[in-house]
């Protein structure tokens with residue numbers, strides 16, 4: 001019952017940041033965590049099945065696996081092992097647990113404590129006015145949901161949130177159900193994640209995904225890793241970069257922090273990695289200021305144009321530009337005017353550093369740019385990524401072997417989108433879906449995550465259904481978001497583990513426990529598998545191997561099928577019962593609706609699955625003009641008023657998104673504390689603060705409102721000037737709901753303007 005678990009209190013110790021990542025300590029750490037959660041036998045069973053062709057997909061990040069023949073027996077990283085063990089824990093949350101703890105009491109516990117209670121085991125309901133959850137049988141749970149959904153004045157009063165853990169089959173059924181019901185309200189974690197990438201790439205290249213393969217990374221001449229911390233968040237990417245280096249390629253890392261994984265890597269899967277010095281990853285590290293990446297790529301583009309002017313026909317790929325792109329002239333005119341003075345101010349870099357990158361670019365044929373949240377979660381995230389595309393197009397670097405690589409977060413976040421989980425799917429998809437199932441899909445755009453919060457706040461949405469994820473902690477402006485959810489008539493969370501979204505309830509609230517990636521899934525026609533798509537558009541099967549956490553769990557597919565039948569009634573012609581009995585029937589429909597999935601069942605049966613085609617690699621750009629689009633992006637930089645810093649909210653090494661697994665951030669040298677703010681020593685002095693001082697973080701917003709996160713400890717850290725860092729989700733309270741990226745509407749979680757207010761030390 002987890003009574004032995006306590007809410008952690010911060011007891012900070014600081015050691016110097018590490019200069020290298022992975023290696024033996026990482027593996028030992030993973031096994032320790034595993035044995036704490038599991039028996040030795042279960043540990044072996046789970047760890048040996050991660051990312052194997054007959055096993056399950058790692059529920060961690062979306063980094064792809066090597067081709068089947070090239071897989072290591074332990075094809076997982078330290079963090080993958082932690083994620084899987086967190087799911088495979090033998091601790092259980094039972095009906096007794098909910099009898100003992102009121103919802104108000106649960107709400108007082110930390111995110112860490114909630115997660116540590118273990119796996120959810122049976123459906124629970126909080127009835128109107130109740131203080132506790134009580135058991136409910138599945139039938140009644142579906143009745144409650146169907147009744148609430150049918151009582152809505154319009155289907156647009158319902159919201160269906162998903163996190164990227166959801167598999168393809170469930171994602172496809174979810175969006176089908178929402179659209180048959182009559183709404184496109186499909187907010188998802190992508191809205192907070194790579195939405196800026198999707199918009200920028202969709203507009204410029206015609207497809208919102210990356211075009212490079214793992215093999216392309218291995219053989220590239222130059223790889224940029226921008227605004228990304230692979231040592232923690234995509235650890236096996238380090239093996240790929242090591243291979244790039246072995247093959248003679250180089251790496252440029254661009255970050256506000258000197259992240260350990262960007263500097264040096266010791267590969268735990270190679271003997272040399274255990275005892276040697278490891279591989280230096282970044283040949284050049286650009287210690288950029290927060291939000292300075294747009295200026296950096298604008299400067300690189302100006303240098304390329306000037307080099308071409310000086311030696312025509314030698315720098316730009318003029319044939320490529322002429323054959324495949326539009327908008328070059330307008331872009332080039334603008335790019336030539338970017339002022340060095342502005343660039344140096346925005347980036348905090350020297351001109352010599354940028355010129356050194358430029359020389360590397362001139363010497364490289366195949367260039368790849370990888371990025372993650374350090375670009376997407378800024379107000380100017382979309383223009384920044386468009387400028388990255390300009391940079392690549394200039395030398396014809398969007399083609400096989402080179403190009404764009406937005407490194408996705410959740411294991412199936414890209415697949416969920418491919419399956420139609422988006423509030424603004426194109427008409428071609430809606431038409432194909434309607435044709436396949438004999439209905440007319442709604443065409444009005446639905447609500448994204450920020451839109452969903454506004455609608456709940458304003459009483460315009462009343463039923464919230466979350467499939468996977470932890471909406472209330474993933475989203476900005478925590479106080480506003482909590483109040484918004486509490487206004488709902490019904491909130492439903494389909495989850496594997498307890499989290500804050502279960503303690504912030506609508507008038508009626510349901511917890512529906514479900515199978516995780518590692519659980520065996522048996523339905524009427526036998527054992528089922530599901531499918532996922534990784535960051536490089538490879539689709540493959542995932543088969544759980546463990547006995548489910550409880551006999552009362554239903555799979556996500558089963559929950560959706562029963563919900564749909566109960567809500568839509570017997571007269572609905574869609575064969576929901578068949579889908580639940582045999583997931584292959586869902587894949588048959590997908591094969592006829594989603595381009596690239598022809599013959600899905602046969603192709604996914606092959607070891608390693610199959611790759612979705614990316615038209616860009618055949619020089620087909622499905623944009624409005626039919627060509628790749630150069631764009632003109634206005635120079636923008638983040639300029640906090642005097643006495644303020646730009647705060648980014650990021651992940652520690654010991655957390656999975658909204659869930660801290662432990663209180664450490666080993667590579668950054670932070671131990672036993674999460675309420676810390678990393679600040680450059682010169683900024684500490686300039687602000688009149690001292691190292692280890694207690695402060696409140698106070699964010700400011702245009703409308704004069706302030707938001708406060710109390711009780712943080714200042715830690716002197718080599719972050720770039722003006723750019724502070726703290727962990728998410730503790731700092732989400734600071735992000736104003738209206739502070740979103742232009743075009744993509746992504747909360748600006750990496751660009752929060754704050755001041756640090758000294759408080760009397762509690763110690």
Ligand SMILES: Nc1nc2c(c(=O)[nH]1)N[C@H]1C(S)=C(S)[C@@H](COP(=O)(O)OP(=O)(O)OC[C@H]3O[C@@H](n4cnc5c(=O)[nH]c(N)nc54)[C@H](O)[C@@H]3O)O[C@H]1N2
Pocket residue numbers: 060061079193226227228229230232233234254255256257259288289290291292293372373374375408409410648649650651652653655656657658750
């Ligand atoms: N272990 C673990 N793995 C994960 C996750 C997890 O929580 N834990 N989450 C998964 C998910 S959903 C995602 S989306 C990914 C996220 O992967 P990342 O994007 O790597 O995650 P963050 O921790 O948000 O780190 C952002 C990085 O960008 C840098 N940065 C911040 N602002 C700027 C800037 O303005 N410019 C530049 N150049 N750099 C900047 C930060 O210093 C940091 O290194 O990871 C996935 N993998």
Ligand SMILES: Nc1nc2c(c(=O)[nH]1)N[C@H]1C(S)=C(S)[C@@H](COP(=O)(O)OP(=O)(O)OC[C@H]3O[C@@H](n4cnc5c(=O)[nH]c(N)nc54)[C@H](O)[C@@H]3O)O[C@H]1N2
Pocket residue numbers: 162163164165166189190192193194373377409410467468469470471473474475494495496497498499514515516517556649650651656657658659728729731732735749
């Ligand atoms: N300030 C700030 N906010 C951010 C970010 C940031 O960098 N800074 N990052 C954003 C990003 S990139 C993302 S992706 C979002 C993440 O947002 P979410 O995806 O919503 O959050 P997670 O923490 O991944 O969700 C964890 C919960 O998922 C449930 N779960 C796990 N596995 C399964 C499963 O197999 N099935 C089901 N049904 N449930 C499961 C468990 O109950 C667990 O408690 O947060 C965003 N929010």
Ligand code: SF4
Pocket residue numbers: 058059060061062063075076077078079080081233234235236237
């Ligand atoms: S790199 Fe990502 S997908 Fe691979 S094992 Fe680690 S967490 Fe899992």
Ligand SMILES: [Mo]
Pocket residue numbers: 189192193194408409410
């Ligand atoms: Mo993400």
